Amino acid sequence: MVGAHTDSPCLRVKPASKRQAEGFLQVGVETYGGGIWHTWFDRDLSVAGRLMIKSKDGDFVQKLVKINRPILRIPTLAIHLERQETFSFNKETQLFPIAGLVAAELDRKAKNDQRSEEATDVEGSNEPNKPLTSHHPYLVELLASECKAEPDEVIDFELVLYDTQKSCVGGLNEELMFSPRLDNLCMSYCSVMALIHSVATPEALANESSIRLIALFDHEEIGSNTAQGADSNVMPSILRRLSVLGADDPETTAYEQSLASSFLVSADMAHSVNPNFAAKYESDHKPEMNKGVVIKVNANARYATNSPGIVLLREIASRAQVPLQSFVVRNDSSCGSTIGPMLAAALGTRTLDLGNPQLSMHSIRETGGVYDVDYAIQLFKGFFEHYSELEKKIIVD
Incomplete structure (x- = not known):
């Protein structure tokens, strides 16, 4: 997912x-x-x-x-x-x-x-x-x-x-994009395109044992506690229906078993280092634009990332030839959150938070990297294509 x-x-x-x-x-x-x-x-x-x-x-x-x-x-x-x-x-x-x-x-x-x-x-x-x-x-x-x-x-x-000003490509070498609502339509777009590309050929699902799924929620910016938000019952109910589809035993544990073997990538835009405010960033974690997707880590579970998930994403990124970066906030700085922790708590499934780096988050006009869009699409496409194989190889007691 x-x-x-x-x-x-x-x-x-x-x-x-x-x-x-x-x-x-x-x-x-x-x-x-x-x-x-x-x-x-x-x-x-x-x-x-x-x-x-x-x-x-x-x-x-x-x-x-x-x-x-x-x-x-x-x-x-x-x-x-x-x-x-x-x-x-x-x-x-x-x-x-x-x-x-x-x-x-x-x-x-x-x-x-x-x-x-x-x-x-x-x-x-x-x-x-x-x-x-x-x-x-x-x-x-x-x-x-x-x-x-x-x-x-x-x-x-x-x-x-x-x-009404339209999005555009900018920068001396047209390496930047200036646009409203990159947070989080950029990640929504990348996930949709990745799902489409992952099933583009007739044989794409021939040996697939998993369900490939994307979920795009409303109201994340105000807490997600709505009927169409991530903190609602919509995701568990849909997954339950998918899991027990065609099951002969009405008391089957297919839903619980599917959650245990599933993985959720929580995709929400990340912070690129701002050259005018570099001191606001942790010195060893300063994501840059067009340098790849950012894995977001927080010890207080504002993000849901952990080591097994990082290992999985690194292997997928290696196969997709996509660079990765890491981000943590400074200890003296507040940290935002995503739909990742609340869905991880509701589903009990493994989860990792990531996103493309951007500047001016929550401004009426934001800035992102052109090449990071393709990096994210290729990473999500690789996730859909390789997860069923790799999931068995990451062993946690």
């Missing part, structure tokens, strides 16, 4: 988001996860998420939506008005994005009302739309139009903000 998570720190639109101040239209947002929130200022932002639409036949249908143009921006205060060495702000009162000017919205509504009256004179009665009153009407209209629905058909929605 390879497990990863799909969510990233972001700003989420509040249930009642319509705000107005000093001639500006604003949108109320709340923080999700531990983001570096000052990086969200002065960015070209938009919204994406899901709408609940009431269809003509009375069903309530989910529709995914993404507005592909900048509609929001969180402006910083000019340095002339407040000089401060460190940028500090109140997340509740000073993190609201502006969505435009009140005057412009009034002008738009006046023109729409005029067109509506003209249409009514020609076509007869015209039932006015009834969008969600707790949000700006034009925002609801934009969302509805993206789903080819009417504003009064939008019953509710869940929206998050995102930076």
Whole structure:
């Protein structure tokens, strides 16, 4: 198994988001996860998420939506008005994005009302739309139009903000990538591609005795204690169903036996050494970009890595010709965690934490190494292909 998570720190639109101040239209947002929130200022932002639409036949249908143009921006205060060495702000009162000017919205509504009256004179009665009153009407209209629905058909929605600037390759030799949400869509992508590549040929599973599986969870950034998070019952229940599939004995211990012989790679991005803050890293554990996947170790079980797992991954990396690095935090530094320890505790299966090195983790725009993407894909592919053979050779009393 390879497990990863799909969510990233972001700003989420509040249930009642319509705000107005000093001639500006604003949108109320709340923080999700531990983001570096000052990086969200002065960015070209938009919204994406899901709408609940009431269809003509009375069903309530989910529709995914993404507005592909900048509609929001969180402006910083000019340095002339407040000089401060460190940028500090109140997340509740000073993190609201502006969505435009009140005057412009009034002008738009006046023109729409005029067109509506003209249409009514020609076509007869015209039932006015009834969008969600707790949000700006034009925002609801934009969302509805993206789903080819009417504003009064939008019953509710869940929206998050995102930076409209696209990911790109950078660096003098195009060896870097600048992108939002590398943590942890990069590892999610690598695990998906590795699984696909591992079964690309007809004979790929001819002698396979194991099930190859990836699990991509939501809500890791807020603790995973949700229905679709890693700290839920979803993973054990799916593995139980897979394990007892076709078993003749309803009291079989196939599930427990499968957990004992299984292995989970917890794939979550790792910290590359930052050259401007090198003293923040343990002197002998400074991962570098494009130098390979990072095995993460923590004596206090913030990561689930142990020696038998390291031996397994090193052998797989050797066969896949993928370099590996190691990371531990300084004793005087706090340490983040992953889905690895909680899944290891829930399943009782062997687990190892790893990830590709990156900079600016939890920023709105992060930095990674181009070549590390292929390293991770090849490592996960080798894990799927060689695990069944190697598992028998790692003997622990």
